[in-house]
Structures are given as C-alpha cells and as structure tokens.
Amino acid sequence: MHNSQYSPKDIESQLYQVWEQKGYFQPSLDLTKPSFSIQLPPPNVTGTLHMGHAFNQTIMDGLTRYHRMKGENVCWIPGSDHAGIATQIVVERQLAAQNVSRHDLGREAFINKIWDWKKFSGDTITQQMRRVGCSADWHREYFTMDARRAAVVTEVFVRLFEQGLIYRGKRLVNWDPVLGTAVSDLEVENVEENGHMWHIRYPLADNPEAALIVATTRPETLLGDVAVAVHPDDERYAAYIGKQLQLPLSGRTIPVIADEYVEKDFGTGCVKITPAHDFNDYEVGKRHQTALISVLSLDAKMLSQAQVFNFQGESQAPIVLPETYAGLDRFAARKKMVADLDAMGLLVKVEDHKLMTPKGDRTGSVIEPMLTSQWFVAMTRKPNQDVAHPEPKSEFKGMTLTEKCIHAVESGQVRFIPENWVNTYNQWMNNIQDWCISRQLWWGHQIPAWYDEAGQVYVARNEIEAQKLAGNAALTRDEDVLDTWFSSALVPFSTLGWPDDTTELKAFLPSNVLVTGYEIIFFWVARMIMMTTHFTGKVPFRDVYIHGMVRDHEGKKMSKSEGNVIDPVDLIDGIDLAHLLVKRTTGLRRPEKAPQVIKATEKLFPNGIPVFGADALRFTMASYASLGRSINFDFKRAEGYRNFCNKLWNATRFVLMNVENQDCGQNESLPLAYSFVDEWVISRLQQTEAAVTEALDTYRFDMAAQTLYEFTWNEYCDWYVELAKVQLQNGNDAQQRATRRTLVRVLEVLLRLMHPIMPFITEELWQTVAPLANAKHTESIMLAAWPKSDGSKINVIALDKMARLQDLIGAVRNLRGEMGLGPGIKAPLWVEGGADLTDLLPYVPMMARLSEAKLVGGLPESDDAPVAVCQGARLMLKVEVDKAAETARLTKEAEKLQKAIDKIETKLAKPGYTDKAPAHLVEKDRHELADLQDKIAKLHSQLQKYRS
Template structure:
C-alpha cells in the first residue's frame, strides 16, 4: 500500500472502521482459557448526542479495550443505550404537541407505539457518533434497556425483591415535577441560587397577647403546618413549649415543640414544621409523630380539602382549607395569602433573600416536595444473615473486591451509603418498565411476572395493572448482569461477570455505581466490576462547566470534522439560558475561534483526551492541545514516509542469520524502546492514560524522530553493508512497535501505517493491528554504554549548536570543528557533522591557539572543549557583538531597577523575586561571555 503524501484523517477513518466491524474484530474470542477483559459502556440516553464527556469517557474505554485485545485477552466492550424515561417521553410529547396532539388524546398504548417509532428513526444518533470516535464495541451484543431481554430481567428482579420484602408501596415525600406529573430523582433536580424573599409572619399564642414570629420563603405551605419548633436549649422560648399557637388563615391551632433540627442562632428561632411539603420537616414530624397535611394537588395547586395522613400512610380524613385559595397555583396562592396576612396585621416584614430553588432539569419547573403513593426499595432492611442490601455494597468495597481509582472516592461512596434513605423507584410516566403489580377491586396488590400469574394469585378475580413505571436507574442498576442474559445462566454471564473495570465520572457514584454494586451482589453474589476508574468532568479551557445554555460547549464531532465560524456561532448562541448574552457569547467565540475550528481528526482528539486523563476532578479542555497533537500525527506520518523511502526494496536484515553490526545509536533506541514499552504498559495497567500519552509522545517525537532518525541517516548513507542493514532493521522494527504502542489511543493512523510498515518489518502477525500482539518489554536489551554515548553525543551537538548561535552562523554555512579529546571521540564525528552542520570534525589532544570562541560540553564521559574554525569579518562581528552587549545591558539595568525599587523584594511574591534574580544572573553570565568574545576580536 502506497502512503499518501500527507495525513488526511477523514479518508482513513471512513475506511478502517467499517473494515474492523465487518471482520468481527470487536467480538470476544470466548476462549475461556484466556484471561477475560470486559468493560461496559455506561449506557447513554437514547435521546442523546455525543458530547465532550462521552468522547473523553469513550477514549479511555476504547483505549483499555484495544490494549487488552492486543494482550490476547478474551475481550468484550459491551454497548447499550438507556431508554431515558423522562427525557424520551418529553421529546415525543413535544413532537406530538407540534401536531396539536397530546399523549392523553392517543392513550397509553398508541403513545408508546409513537415512542418506539421515534426510537427506530432517531434513537441511534449517539451510536453512529461512537463509530466516528473509533469505539470498538461489540455491536452484535448491543442492548437497549427496554428490549425483551432487559425487560425480562427487570421484572424478575422486581418480583424477587418484592417477595423478599425489599420492595414496598407507601405514601412518602418525593421530588414532584408538576409539569411532568411525576416523581423524579435527586439527579434530575438542579438547585440554583435565585432572588426571592423572606416573609416574617406572626403566629398568635393561644390564651395570651403574645405571638411568635416565623420566617419563611414559602408562605403558601403554611396551610399544612402541624407545629412550630424551637431549639431545645433556646432559653428565650422554652416557656412556650407545649403551648398552642393559632395558624393564620386556617382557624387551626398547632403546638410548639422542641427539636435539634432548629438552629437558635438562625432567623427568628422559630421554624414552621410542614412535614407533607418539606424533606427536613418530614423527619422532624416523624420524630414527633405529627400528622401529615397535604395541601397541594398533583398539579401543584391548592386543594379545597387538605388530605391528612399518619406516617404509616393511613388516611386520617381531611381538613377544610380557605375556599379563597382552592385551585390556585402556588404562586397565585402565595400572592393572595400574603395580601390576607397583611390585611389581618400578621405580616410583619418582607426582606429580599437569596435562596436555592430546586427545579426539574428537563422542565425548569419548581420542584415541590409532595406526599404521594410510590414504590420504594428498602435500603437498610436486614436479611436472614443480618445484612441489608446496603451492607453488601459497603462490604464489597471494604473487602477490596471492588477498588476505586483514585482510592479517595471510597470516602464519598461510604458517606452516601451510610446515610442512605429508602429509594423511590416509581415514576408516573408512560414510557418505561411498567411496574409488574396488579390490583383487584378491593385494592389488594399482586406482584407477579405476568398478568396471568397475578390473576392466579388473586384467585381468579379481575385485576388492573399499576400505571406507574420504574425509575430508569432501577434497570440501569441491573445492567452488569442483565446485559449478559440474567436470570438465565449464559456463557457471557460466566465469562464476563464481574467485568474488569467501570469507567465513569464522579457525578454518578451515588445514582449508578453504588446501586449496581448493591443489585449485583444481591442477585448474583458477585461484584459487578473489579475496578471503578473515576475520571474528572470535562470543562472548558477556563475551567467552567460546559453548558449549551452558557454557550461554551465544544462538539467533539466539530473537532473531528472541523466547522466554520458562522455555523459555530449559530450553535453557541442558540438555546442560551439568557438570550440577551448572545452578543457576548458570539464575540468570545469569534475571538477564540476566528477561523472556526479546523478538522483535527479522531486520532488527534483522542490523544488530546488521553493526555488530559489525570486523576483530578476537572479536565480543562484547551483546543490548542489538539493543534499540537495534530502536528504529532503529521510527525508520525512523515517519519513513516521517510523510513519507507530508506528501507523499501532494500535489505533490512530480517532473514535468519543475517549479518548485522549495530551502532551505538541503534542499541540506544532499541533499549529506549524497551523502557517505553514498560512505561506505557504500566500506565495503561494503572489507568494513567496521561502518563501513557506522555511516554508515547516523548519517545516518538523527542527520541525516535528528532534523534534516532537523524543518527540513522549516517549509518544508512555512510556505513558498511552490515551497519546499513542493522540501521534499516532498527528503523523499521522500532517504527512498527511504535504503531502497536500508540494504537489503543490513536487507532486510525496507526492501522493505516501499520498495514504498510508491518510487512517490511517482518511483523505482520495479523490482518489488522487491532489483533496484533502487544509488545512485551525486554529490559535486558537496555544498553548502558550506548545510552552514555548518546547522551555524550547530544551534549556535544548542543554545545556546537550553541557555539554556532553565539557566532551568528547561518544554518547554511558549514564549518570545521576541533574537538579536544582522546582518539575514541572519533566515534562521534560522523554524527556531529550533520547534527551541527560541520564540514569536518578534527579530534585533537589540545585545541589550536586562536581567537575563535570555545565551548565546553559536559557529558557522562566528562567535560571536553570544542572550537569552530571560521573566517570572521572582524568589523561586522564586532558590530554585532557590541549591539548585543547594548541590548543585554539595557535589559539588565531595567531588572536591577525593578529589584532595587523600595519595598519590591519585601512585598512581591517570593517566587517572582526569585525568578527576577535568576534572570539577572543569566544576563550577567551572558554579558561576561559577550565581553570575552569582544576581547578576542580586538
């Protein structure tokens, strides 16, 4: 295969991914005698598109997968997408709204048909984008969390948990999104600081002229107050304990109680307790066994009659609410109630107040804590062995069965589990796994795998299925085993549970990671994965969270293919949280990307992600890194073209018994390759992709390309047959190994080059680099003597180049050099000539007398001196040196003035003062050399 003159990533990417997939290279060998490596893709939402977090996450996962595949492991990267209950239902409802149709017009069955139609048409966007990223997942095993296999597992898990008493139905507080008409999880609630008010309201004390003052940001909820609380040690108000106060606007009386929840130093010292509408109040009410008075409908409007319950969910009847507020929204009720309180002289004060307002991330609706009937999973209920499902999850990590990387995330995991509450697993949606529970006419519940089984349990009575669906995180928690075919005992379940590593961001440790460990341990007795690699979240170059609503998002596909400025501006200014910021966003974007974003290709983007994959919490993505790594791709491409021109059709000494004479540069690069192999392997084994990328970059660019190729030119052009043969063999063999080492991070360019390089290197052990063998380091090949010689050669070359610079020699001018040393130094001469642009190198015991500048080179072999012999135009050189002395003197005087400025060295940061002093020392040294040079010219 002839290589193109330049690296064109789009052409390569479009060719190789279909080839890999069509050849079945992404599928595991299923050879159970081999070490198994399995990794599961955190299933992205079926509604989603590829964002920077996905692209980063998948770079790491694909790198690990390709690495272990090359290691010969039985390797599976299992893909899937999540049905994303709320997000998907919203998308389809919006499409219907545009047609003037609601889901209620269609009915549940017809609506679900529409969802499945949409999924078929539009739901595979993110999987096609994953292919663009080079993700080598086994598409033949791809799952969807609503497909038949996954649904069977969900139903089985629910029924078993119910039969074990770990799932129950109860009336509890939940995060209620009135616009969606469903409970939502904490993950789907975004609390942001907003401007509001704090209202101070008088509650008269019954039987006296005294009143207490309650401060609240939600006066509409006072209709459901059941008590007013003070701190137990608040001596100002202990005389009120046990007394009753009148609840304004309602005609009800409520008691004054004491509870540790109250901070006597905050506010008025009194806290209204509304357990049916506040999570903290719910816990206070539970401790004092109060009633629960629910004053809101599911539409977040005020009821005519409040519903009263006990904490065990029993109905205690109802309470009349003021008719004037019935049917009003919370905002309308607040306005009306404040007006009535003011009219009655009970509104003492209104103060501006900043508060955290919880809103649904999908709707922007204010979330109301609301008392509803929901299904819950018991997190702390012990089994016959005295262990709860939470205990099992804690023990899995404590025992080391599951290990976090970095390890300090264990503290976060433990803290959440040790304070866990029962999990609300039901949602009032239509799209999702419908809860397998049926009710007879008397309201008796029957949990079963099928309706026929429920009817049988009901003794033949007619039953109706529960309308609720399960929280999406419930089915996601089963993924480690349900995706392998559980509850059936399948070969995949045997081979790949537990999986090797979970790669995920720290933001879902609670919602997904912990629950997978719980569920997998409970149902299979195994852990779901051996390692949890927690990476940081991708932010913009300034460390800000990437958000479409803030206009700072980068689309990974745009970085791959490139995008002009105008469409980029349109992308970034559409959907802003504050549309008035569009000009500011546009101006910043135009400044950052004046010519748009160039096409970097997948390999440069992936290498950028790998280089940023440290163990920190934030990954600040700077597009300029992509520029550097695109240049790196070009460097590898051009180096390969050079090597091909020098080895193709020539004897590379690959035959057995070939006579070879390795030079010290050959032995050096072979040894350095072994060290690079060991470093890269260790980095990948420990999930340090940043260190792997660094080791690849430094070895390829700094050592192979910048040094060895230049040194090999000497051997291939001027060496003996055996030396040329050894150099060509080293050039091609090291390059072929480089391509193997870089493949997990840069799959496309390495595959393209390897197909040409491998046959010439005699190393084509596979039809694809994907399945070629991973290099194994042999550190016995590290040659200390060769290393010392190369370091000496580098020191000599640097000294000679510096000397040329001091003398102002043009790169085109070749001059002779005298090198002081022993005859053994002659070994360096052939290499120094091209490296330092020399016409000849003379080894001498003592440098000849003369006015030429002398350089000193310090190396592992000691120090030596060198002199370049060149005809100098004394007048011109004197003028040049004098001018340089003037510039250097001016710079020194400015720096001295800065350091001598009164108070500077005392007040300025120590590191800046130290930097200035170091710079002054450098200028002094430079001036001394310039004056010495000038003296020689006199």
C-alpha cells in the same frame, strides 16, 4: 500506505468497516484465557453524543484494545438507555412545536412516537461511537427497554417484592409539577437565588397578645403547619414548649415542640414544621409522630381541602382550607397570604435572603416536596429468604442492600480510582434513604403490579399470573413506570444472560473496570453494586475509574442552553461555520442567547472546525486523562496532536523510502553492526514499553500519551531518524543493515504501543511496516501481540553516550543561535580536548548544520572565533566574529556561571554542612563546583583574548 499525505477521512471509515466485518471486536469466550470485560455506561437516547462521551469512550476503547493485544478474552458491551424523563421531554417538545400534546395522541400512540425517536437517536449514537473508533462487540448491543432487558427488569422487581424489599407507600418525594412526576435527586439542581425571609407572628392560643415569631422562606405552606419547633436548650422558649399556638389564616391550633434540628442562632430560633412539604420537617414530624397535612395539588395549586395522613400512610379526615386561596398557584397564594398576614398585623418584617432553590433540570420549574403514593426499594431491610427465589449463596447473603454496597468496597472487592471517591461513596451510603423507583410517566418499564376493585395490589410477571393471585378478579395495571436507574442498575448481569447460568456470566462478571463520571456514583454505581451482589452474589466490577468532566476552553460546563456543546464527529470530520452555527443555536433553551452564541462561535472558529481525525481527538482525550481531574478542552491542543499524526505519517514515509526493497536484516545469518545510536533507541524503546504498560495498567492514560509523544517526536523522529541518515550514508553493509533493521523494528513496536490510543493511523501504517520488520503476521494490528519490555536490551553505555552526543549537538546549536548564524551557514567546528568524542563527531555536522567537525590539538589563541565549553572540551566555530557581540555574550555567560559558583561555595562554607550532610551530596557539590570553575576559567581566557 497509499497516500503521500496524511488524510484521516481516507482511512478511518474504511478501516472500521473491515474490523467490524471480520469480527475482531468479538470475544473468544475461551474460559482458559484471562478475561477482560467492560460495560459501556449506556448513553441516553435523547440526542447525540458529546465530548464527555468521547472522553470516556477513548479510555474504554484504549483499555479494550490494550487487553485484546495482550491475548485476553475481551468483551466490551455497548448499549443505550431509554432515559425515561429526558426522552419523554424531547418527544413532547417535538409534539408541542406542532401544537400536539401526548394526551391528544394517547399513551400507545405517544409511546410509538418515542420508539421512532429512539431508532433515530440510537442509530446516531452508534454511528458516532464507530467514528470515534470504539471496538465494542456490537453483536451484544442492548437497549434498556428491549425485550430481554424488560424480562429481567420484571423478574428483578417481582423477586424483590417477594423478598419484602419493594413496597408501596406514601412518602415525601421530589415532585416536578410541570412534568407531573417524582424525580430523583440527580434531576434536581439547587440554584442560589435572591429571596426573602418573612417573620410571622404565631399568637399563643391562651394569650393572643403574646406570640412566637417564626421566620420562614415559604409562607404559602403555612396552612400545612403541624407545629412550631424550638431547640430544647434555647432558654428563650423553654417556657413555651408544650403550649398551643394559633395558626395564622386558619382556625387550627398547633403545639410548640422541642427538637435539636432547630438552629438557635438562625432566624428567630422558631421554625414552622410542615412535614408534607419539606424534607427536613418530614423527619421532625416523624420523630414526633405528627400528622402530615398536604395543602398543594400535584400541579402546585392550593387545595380547598387539605389531605391528612399519619406516618403509617393512613388517611385521616381532611381539613377545610380558606376558600380565598383555593386554586391559586403556590406563588400567587404566597403573595396573597403575605398581604393578608400584613393586613392582620401578623407580618412583623420581611428580610432579603439568599436561598438555594431546587429546580428540575429538565423543566426549570421549582421542585415541590410532595407527599405521594410511590413504590420504594427498602435500603436497610433484610431480605426474606423463605421465598421461591431467595438470594444466591455468597458472602453477601442476608445483608441489607446498603450493607452489601458498603461491604463490597470495604472488603476491597470494588476499588475506586482515585481512592478519595470512597469517602464520598461512604458518606452517601451511610445517609441513604429508601429509593423511590416509580415515575408518573408513559415512557419506561411499566410497573408489573395490578389492582383489584378494592385496591389490593398483586405483583406478578404478567397479567395472567396476577389474575391467578387475585382469584381471576378484574384487574387494572399500575400506570406508573420505573425510574430509569432501576433498569440501568441491572446492566452488569442483564447483559450477560441472567437469570440463566451462561458462559458470559462466568467469563465477564465481574467486569474489570467501570469508566464513569463522578456525578453518578450514587445513582448508578452504588445501585449496580447493590443489585448485582444481591442477585448474583458477585460484585459487578473490580475497579471504578472516575474521570472528570469535559468543559469548554473557558472552563464552562458544556450545555445546549449555552450553545457550547461540541459533537465529537465535528472535530473528526470537520464542519464549516454555517453548519456549525446552525448546530450551536438549534434547540437553545434560551433563544435570546443566540447572538451571544454566534459571536463566541465565530470568534473561536472563524472558518469552521478543521478536520482533526479520530486519532488526534483520541490522543487529545488521552493526554487530558489525569485521574479525577476535569478538563478544559483546548482546540490548540487537538491541533498539536493532529500535527503529531502528521509527524508519525511523514516519519514512516521516510523510513519506508529508505528501507523498502533493501536488506532490513531479515536474514539472520548476515552480519549486523549496531552503532551506539541504534543501541540507544533500542534501549529507549524498552523503557518506553515498560512505562506505557505501567501507565495503562494504572489507568494513567495521560502518562501513556506523554511517554509516547515524547519518544515518538523527540527521540525517534527528531533524533534517531536524523542520525540514521548519517549511518545510512556513511556506514558499511553490516552497519546499514543494522540501522534499517532498527528503523523498521522500532517503528513497528511503536505503532503497536500507540494502537490503543490511535487505532486508525497505526493500523494503516502497520500493514506496510510489519512485513519489513519481520513481525509476527496477523491480519490486523489489534490482533498483534502487545510489546513486552526486555531489560537485557537496555544498554547503559549507549544511553550515556547518546546523552553526551545530544549535549554536544545542543552546545553547538546554542553557539550558532547566540552568534546569529542562519541555517544556511555551514561553518566548520574545531574541538579541543575530549578525545573520547571521536565516535560522536561524525553525527555532529548534519545535526548542527556544519561543514565539518574535527578534533584539534589546540584552538588558536589569537583566533576571534566563538567558543563554547562542553564535556571538558572547547568548541570553536570558525566564522568571522563580531568581537563586541561575542564579548557581551561571554560576559553574560561568565556572570551566570559565577552566580552558580557563589551559590555552591556558600553552601559548602556553611558551618557544619560538610560534616553533617551525606557524603555523596557533599562530593556532588564539590564535583559540580570544580566543573563550573573549569568552565569559567575557559570563558575568562576567551574574554581576555577578545579584550586584548
């Protein structure tokens, strides 16, 4: 501890380099020890980390350091995700700024550009994690597209295909017409918008004067209709079921069908069924085995010929569409179709209508349900075991992937924290669809499938193997890549050496806990469970700790478009306003918001963000970590915890100044005389150790932070350190020796307790404190033993005595405050009664700014000095008194006591209370009443004196 003032910049980077260089983050791989492992949810290489990352990394690192100090075989595996769509968009936007497209470069050159970006972004991310203090094993760092992971991805794909769990089929998927690829549900945002409901006449084929009125929000897909559906119990339309209708704008006729999907009371009760362009309609069409008629191209323009398929994916004869709409964008076609329907007298009315519009979260374009050929993982099909690589033997063998996911949680092998997320998980699993894993991108794991000229597909580990399967025919590789979640689903075992039988797999699978956000329970958590159980026979992790989202101080989601994203390193190192404004406005999706962002930033940070340091940021995050709750990040709170770091630093300096080169009790043969104050803080330390341990064991970082804060600031610093000054000034050798020993030993243990949350400041201070405390020597605090509570050291008498001392000092401080005595006025205190206060009074003068405190046989009745009552004693400050002011104060206090007396007397007088209520409660009330009556009697006596 070289600096007199706390300066995080001077210690953090230097300490981290030492930790990493000395290999403290690496596991022992000693299988005789309990193992603790944790997988980092791999951040996307799309830029830099944000506050959400800092939040979950604080929790993960806290757990990692805690279990490392418990002597376990600890491994925290870091990595990053290639994030197919997101990363490709980032690089495409960079190229667009230079008026270059990926097609100008070609696939290979474009992918090389992305690898360049990955190196920049990945390096930035790992440096950010180091600045936060993450003690991950960097020797095991992975990237979801590195060579090792690529080999595992290919192996998994081939085995699933051989087992019959991967297939290629034509299905309806979310399609982003701007990106030109299928996207997952996670990449679709449903946005409420003002739209319209068009009511359209569908004439009967055999009686065009009669018609059914269909209400729709998507008239542009009308040409792909295959039926009009009504509810089977809707009496209005019962006679129409089975009849044919003329499809407007088309020469086709379509049937009226009955299906319970239709809501009788919504719209007209008649629904157009367009299974090639609506997910719900797809299910209706599947039940009735209709055709699938696709009328839109992949860039969302009207086709001249509709593509027609059946539900087995077989192509049928195309349908010629009206030439007038061919090539029009879907929304331009909508406008023209509506106009044409109106001109033909088929448009009945148009209503305003609120609707949820699906939009791509990357492009903002309206997502189109599109019928395309994709690769899928079968969720409800049992695997074929008669293959070269069947499932490993386990209780999960033979189950479908969905059944594996459900069983892992139902059996208790995977536990959600908080538990309520199980309901959300099960709801999704019970309504699961086959997983579309192909993406029409260039960046990602290219699907290991090859086609011959006849279109026959060959799935293999490489092209040579594929050619053997194809009889050496000329082959073309599938251009699609895999969904990002496919490779990230394999992380629990792809990072531990699978398919080889490694020591790491034995030691660290399953991992102990997965720390993640609720938004990816379905897309990542469930898929890790299904893949890990399927390929290893084990669950991937024991606990899933779900934390909330980090929002800005106003509760808004942090996003680049809003300009409120915070780089955690900016809080750690500080950033001036000019640079902060540049970061806030760079890359805004909506540049017109720049003035608003600048104004908000200047208001919040008129001088930029000050230096908080990693420890203050981490402690802030820990304090927010209530189970499952989202947090609104308040900079004032971070400022408070920066002050907490200062408090700890300055308290340590005081302790060192008073114990360095002094006898701190290292020599056990010399006598030690512990005061009740020493025994109190030792007792409270045991209770704190137990509370913090329980909090970390149950993932209650908020409770751990609160316990540490209150003990450190309120009890150790504000009470014990101050009381220790009295003992060091007035005690004999044995008493001083015991106090110095207690000062350093409690502080040393406290630093170890705080280390998982605040690693840097605790390491810096501990290196100086530990030798004085005679602590077991280790090179680093992170290798020191985790403190264990010792119940035998809890002295109940000392705890009670300290509570009385605090009550006494509090009463005197209140008395001073109510009398308006400034801190420079040191009045004497006279105490009447309470002879058992003798041991307490020596501490009172310094703690309450008194010249002295002494017991007297009685207080002078004629004296005008103020009086307070505490623990059966009357306290008098010998100062000149403003009689009017003191009379007003005592009158107010007497009124307050009388209200409390009236309340208890009313309760005791209530019929039947004393007979029916538990005896101990009645006795408690009576005792409290007697105490209040004694206090008010003394106050009345004092008032009588002032009034006489």
